[in-house]
Amino acid sequence: MIETTLEDFRPMMERCSNCLACKWLPYEKIESRRFGRNCPSAAYYSFNTYSARGRFHLGQVLLDGRSEFTEQAVEAIHSCTACGSCDVSCKITRYNLEPLAHNIALKERAVELGKYYPGQKAAIDCLEAERTMLPGERHSARTDWAKDLGLKDLTREKAEYAFFAGCQYSFGSGLAEKARFWAGMLRDAGVDLGYLGKADMCCGGRAKQMGFKGAFEKQAGANIAALKAAGVTAIVTPCSDCYHAFKRQYATLGLEVKTLHVSELAADLLAEGRLKFKKSIDMTVTYHDPCHLGRLGEPYVPWDGVEKKVLNQIHTWDPPRPRYAGTFGVYDAPRSVLKAIPGLRLKEMQRVREYSWCCGAGGGCSLSSPELSSATASERLTEARSTGADAIVTACPWCLRNLEKAVDENGRQMKAVDITELVALAV
Ligand code: SF4
Ligand code: SF4
Missing domain, CATH: 3.40.50.10700 (AF0625-like)
Known part of the structure; x- marks a missing residue:
């Protein structure tokens, strides 16, 4: 069973060994004490509650009713950058626990209870109204970067790849030109490329990272419908958040689409001599x-297993659970x-x-x-x-x-x- 609610994580909260490996790089990877830490929130706040271990403990006391969503607890919950470094250290050093997924479940519970910040609300309201997480931007201007490029509009015709610029590259000053550059360069190298035209919108991945599960699922549902209607089977994007959303988050919702970062396609074109x-x-x-x-860009591996105990003591999963440790x-x-x-x-x-x-x-x-x-x-x-x-x-x-x-x-x-x-x- 994949954990989805805070309650589902209780066995992991109890099994977390308090080893605190999640605050450091795996020890054999530390080259110097100065750059040995891995968790931004634990390093900045210098207090255990702001680490993955601390959040497991916080989750446990909240579920037990021994604490409430106080101002300080809400700060600790939302100050996780969702970077996944704790996941890598925990998996390599100790157990196959899922501290990152638990951190996000904690954020989701806080959001359900209305415990979030005004800046987060403004971004989510903008996602609802304008299909972007960048407040102040308008959906009507989203694809201005593609003007006169001659890209195929995938709502009307087919292409091998859909170019998905993402919110920052669609609107950002100095960034929209870069989306335009990539699309033009890939087209000139002979890549059969299109974009979603008026159906183009935010991937919603940041909403998930922030704990706004409902907003993410609504956005993902709209994107999946648009991609299926256009018959898209492959996406190329210059944005790492969009990459993660399509490759990992949407895969959990049943969308099977080949996802490449522009650097992967560019590396292939260089190797083939089509880009010089x-x-x-x-x-x-x-x-x-x-x-x-x-580390969060590894391919999704479907899994539907159960947790088991060996010799009434050792926890394991049957079949073995995928172990996302960042390697791929x-x-x-x-x-x-x-x-x-x-x-x-x-x-x-x-x-x-x-x-x-x-x-x-x-x-x-x-x-x-x-x-x-x-x-x-x-x-x-x-x-x-x-x-x-x-x-x-x-x-x-x-x-x-x-x-x-x-x-x-x-x-x-x-x-x-x-x-x-x-x-x-x-x-
Ligand atoms: S590394 Fe894993 S087991 Fe160890 S304290 Fe952190 S979350 Fe718990
Ligand atoms: S995901 Fe959160 S808890 Fe884990 S290392 Fe990053 S900031 Fe720290």
């Missing part, structure tokens, strides 16, 4: 793995695209791939816990600067926005750039 970099970029960069493209996320494709750019040098940070430190923008934390969000991005910049790179490059618009803000707040000591900018300069 002609210009050199003399720069040293370090790559930030977005959580929802990396998207890590190599963006790196191979960067390495193919002439003149560009790539230097790695200490926390990379499934052990990457979050940018701080996940889980809607910039709306619920802005100080945590800023501190988490600043920590990533400190780590990036320690490599000696000129710029931190990422493959997600949410990461980019948060890192750009941190660059401004930290005296502009290095740049934050999107992989799109580098690809556009090199072609």
